Amino acid sequence: MASALVVGDAGTGLTTFVGLLYAAQVRLGTEEEDEFRFSADRESIRGLEAIYGDLVAGRFPERDLDWDEHPLSFVFGLRNGWLRGLRPRAGRGEGGFETVRLEVGGISAPELAELARHDAILAESTRRLLRSQVLLFLVDASRLDRGVDGDPPAPLARYDRLLAGALGVLARFAAAAARRRDRRLYPIFVVTKLDRLPGDARRRLGLPDAGPPRLDGSERPRVGRDLLAAFLPQTARALADLRQNGGLRLEPPRWFFSALRIVNGPAGRPIARRSRVPVGGWEPEYPFEEYRALLSELGRLARGLPAGSADR
Numbered sequence: 266m267a268s269a270l271v272v273g274d275a276g277t278g279l280t281t282f283v284g285l286l287y288a289a290q291v292r293l294g295t296e297e298e299d300e301f302r303f304s305a306d307r308e309s310i311r312g313l314e315a316i317y318g319d320l321v322a323g324r325f326p327e328r329d330l331d332w333d334e335h336p337l338s339f340v341f342g343l344r345n346g347w348l349r350g351l352r353p354r355a356g357r358g359e360g361g362f363e364t365v366r367l368e369v370g371g372i373s374a375p376e377l378a379e380l381a382r383h384d385a386i387l388a389e390s391t392r393r394l395l396r397s398q399v400l401l402f403l404v405d406a407s408r409l410d411r412g413v414d415g416d417p418p419a420p421l422a423r424y425d426r427l428l429a430g431a432l433g434v435l436a437r438f439a440a441a442a443a444r445r446r447d448r449r450l451y452p453i454f455v456v457t458k459l460d461r462l463p464g465d466a467r468r469r470l471g472l473p474d475a476g477p478p479r480l481d482g483s484e485r486p487r488v489g490r491d492l493l494a495a496f497l498p499q500t501a502r503a504l505a506d507l508r509q510n511g512g513l514r515l516e517p518p519r520w521f522f523s524a525l526r527i528v529n530g531p532a533g534r535p536i537a538r539r540s541r542v543p544v545g546g547w548e549p550e551y552p553f554e555e556y557r558a559l560l561s562e563l564g565r566l567a568r569g570l571p572a573g574s575a576d577r
Contacts (some may be wrong), residue, residue: 267370268396269366269367269397270394270397270401271283271368271369271401272402272428272431273402274403274424274427277403277424277448278457279491280323281316282403282457283337284316285549285551286560287316287317289559290339290560291317292553293560295463295541296544300344301342302341302342303340303341304341312337313339315502319548321546321548322534323537325535325536333445338367340364340366341560341564342364343560343561358546361405364566364567365564365566367563368394374427374428375427377430377431377435392438395434395438396439398449398450398451400438400451400452400453401455402431402452402455403454404454404455405424406457406458406460406462406522407458408420409463409466409492409496410463410465411466412496421496421497422499426499428497432452436515439513443505448513448514449516450507451516452515452516452519453519453562454489454518455491455523456523458525459523460524460525460527466496469495470491471488471491472488480522480555483521485520486520491519521556522555523552524551524552525550536549537550540549
């Protein structure tokens with residue numbers, strides 16, 4: 266079973282991202298139960314449902330989870346045929362599922378960067394997370410701005426430095442793996458709060474002036490490359506250096522983009538909602554297809570990773 270590690274910083278939208286990822290799984294589990302399955306332990310479900318409940322009510326999550334004390338861990342499965350965009354043929358039975366475990370918690374971008382000097386004292390549970398081959402880095406789109414001199418402002422430059430340091434730490438763990446096939450990393454960048462992307466950044470990235478843009482599979486890599494070059498140059502250099510000198514195989518980054526539609530609703534309910542017809546209930550207005558594509562990508566990676574990569 267493969268493992269994926271989510272890395273974020275305070276304010277990058279980690280809690281909302283987790284809630285929307287759960288919302289996508291709720292929808293898939295309801296609408297495509299024969300192709301998608303989801304499970305989690307009781308404590309993780311409680312945490313996920315609390316976040317999801319706020320989003321469904323039109324609020325940003327009120328519960329500030331303690332990721333150190335209560336890490337989230339959940340497993341989802343996708344049938345092989347569904348991953349390829351094809352329905353399994355009738356009569357195939359219940360087999361053919363690939364599973365991926367997503368673990369969130371215990372490590373932020375600043376803490377990861379600090380581990381470059383202190384990894385000798387890590388607990389084994391932390392080491393296990395650091396040996397994840399699938400890495401999800403959160404980038405807050407509302408911070409993508411330029412300073413008066415054309416350089417990224419200090420908060421963005423700091424996060425850029427932290428992401429580059431985090432990549433270095435995680436690459437070192439991967440390069441030290443005993444098996445050659447484990448010496449590879451699959452970086453995924455999730456750009457959160459795309460609805461709050463500053464106008465200058467929109468123009469630099471070639472995106473519409475207003476509203477959350479819809480990006481297809483061909484546009485994501487182009488926008489991602491431009492974003493790295495313009496706003497996260499240290500992370501871009503770290504990726505390039507690891508490709509050439511990291512002692513491992515670094516797959517090209519994958520990019521996904523998240524947003525919420527904000528409305529002038531009742532006090533404390535700024536998130537637009539839509540009805541989940543015909544099953545009933547509500548869900549926040551977010552780019553479901555982006556999250557579906559992300560889950561499908563995680564499933565694709567799980568299918569290709571060696572068995573037991575989460576438990577090395």
